[in-house]
Amino acid sequence: MQLRLDTNGELSETSQQTVGVPFVENARMTCRKVDVHYGEKCAIKNISIDVGRNEVLAMIGPSGCGKSTFLRCLNRMNDSLASCRVSGDITLDGVNIYAPTVDVVPLRAQVGMVFQKPNPFPKSIFDNVSYGPRIHGLATGKADLSEIVESSLIKAGLWDEVKDRLHESGTSLSGGQQQRLCIARAIAVSPEVILMDEPCSALDPIATAKVEELIAELSTQYSIVIVTHAMQQASRVSQRTAYFHMGSLVEVGxxxxxxxxxxxxxxxxxxxxxxx
Structure with missing residues (x-):
């Protein structure tokens, strides 16, 4: 079937079949027929796609095409918007994340988020990383907590830069360091999936290169979904890419x-x- 735009510039009803194979074997997350509405407005239409284990999946498309809205569905960040309604099935390791029995707090530990703009807490570097493990009960004492903080900062490629500054404020770091601190904060609670929404858009080229190197390293342990406007970045860091257009998934492969x-x-x- 040849996909085409109708006279309104939207994908026609007969064109909703996605080009490529959206599904992967033994997927970490599966999404089937996902729709998102804000009030009466449909922002996401009939999205079916998988997130593979230990892969980087990039989502690209024009501004306003729905890729960030869809990303936020994967850890229920849209729940905070009263007008937002999500339908369809999204599972993590076979469990429907929108089931009434699912608690969003541990879900958001399993599916972490790194935002467009670095957002460290106004606390020390140590407290930024230790906050999650502390509230989720992942450490039995201070020694455990210190080990988690060190391990997370090492994985985030930040340890050597901050090991003598752990009690300084996280906001005192440079923009690129702050973003890697936020990645360390996400890693610290042992997630399965890390979501990244334009993680390098506020960074200079050198900091961007460091984060991209980090993404490649982290993909050996985690599944990563990254939304990016930078097509060169998508081509550098991802194994699969999905193209979104006006709320529809046009192609993935x-x-x-x-x-x-x-x-x-x-x-x-x-x-x-x-x-x-």
Missing amino acids: ATEKIFTNPGHQLTEDYITGRFG
């Missing part, structure tokens, strides 16, 4: 194929800069 031989004209137009 191996990153190299998406960027060299996309299966849909909309994807090709976006990647080649014809719009977006």
Whole structure:
């Protein structure tokens, strides 16, 4: 089937089939027929996609296409918006994360979030990283807590830079260091999935390169979903890429194929800069 736009510029009803294979074997997370409404407005339509184990899945598309809205569905961040309604099925290790019995607090430890703008707590570097393990009861004493903090900062590539400054404020760090501190904070509670919403958009090129290197290292232990406007970044850090357009998932597949031989004209137009 050839996907096309209708006269209103939207994917037609007969074009809702996604190009490529959205599903992966033994997926960490599965999403089936996910819709998101804000009041009467439909922001996300019929999204089905998987997040594989130990992979980086990049989500690209024009501003306002729904990729960040969809990302926030994966750990129920949209729950805080009274007007938001999510339907469909999203599972983590086979468990429906929207089931009434699911507590969002431990869910958000399992599926951590790193935001566009670094947002360290106005606390010490040590307290930023130890906060999650402390409230989730992951440490039995101060020695355990110190070990978790050190391990998380090492994984985040920040330990050597801050090991003698652990009691200084996290907000005293540079922007790139703050973002890696936020990544360490997410890692500290032993997540299964890390969500990243434009994690480098506020960073300079050197800090961006460090975060990208970190993403590659972390993908050996975690599943990572990253929303990015930087197509070069998506091509560098991800194994699979999903292209969103006006609330629909148009295409998903191996990153190299998406960027060299996309299966849909909309994807090709976006990647080649014809719009977006």
